[in-house]
Amino acid sequence: MIQVLIVEDQDIIRRGLKTLIRSKSDLHVVGEASNGQEALEQLTSLHSQDQAPDVILMDIRMPIMDGVMATQKICQQFPSSKILILTTFDDTEYVSEALRFGAKGYLLKDTPSEELAEVIRMIHRGYTQFSPGILEKMMATVSASATKPSAELPPGLAELTARERQVLLLIAKGATNREIAESLFLSPGTVRDHISNILGRLNLHDRTQAAIVAVSCLDWLEDRN
DSSP states (O other): OEEEEEEOSOHHHHHHHHHHHHTSTTEEEEEEESSHHHHHHHHHHHHHTTOOOSEEEEESSOSSSOHHHHHHHHHHHOTTSEEEEEEOGGGHHHHHHHHHHTOOEEEETTOOHHHHHHHHHHHHHTOOEEOHHHHHHHHHHHHHSOOOOGGGSOTTGGGOOHHHHHHHHHHHTTOOHHHHHHHHTOOHHHHHHHHHHHHHHHTOSSHHHHHHHHHHTHHHHHHTO
16 A cells, blocks of 8 residues: 655645545555645654655645755655655746755646556656656756856766766656667666666766756757767
8 A cells, every 4th residue: 555645735636636546446645734844744743653655745836835845854854755746837947956855756737647646656666757748848948058068067977988878868858767778779677777877976866866967968968979
């Protein structure tokens, strides 16, 4: 059973999410909050009762404490909980910050119910999830800004091998490990090894952080592939 905490300030959306989750036999709502501060209080209580949520559905724009700050605090205090950001097309700047703080993915609020349920399962298994429309908008925003000179590249980026750069570029474009393997004619295990090497060279913790770095250096990566 996957335990889910819903953090959303709009009551009608929160109730809709609760109804959706309760309709799935493998998903269970253990708590709900209307802002980040309530979420932290809920987490403290749930952990003390051995009912810690596996996945947290996190809204971005909320009163008292927004989803970005809540994500930062939760990832610091409760690192075992995986956060899935629920967002709109207007929230890309906030989404990027939340991902930097440790969120495992983001999804548009109007995502079909069956897809949302499946994404919750994927996040619980350890996968990341990026809604294609938002990812494209973030990439377009980065591409429209000035390209970083090589001196400002993240440490370790220039030391990546040609194959690692190819893998990182595909991560930036939202490809899954299987899609990367098929595109580069590699085995899934080899793709995982390359991603592990990339994380080590760039001193990153997970694929989500790698995607953020890749999007921020997209022009550089494309010029070298």
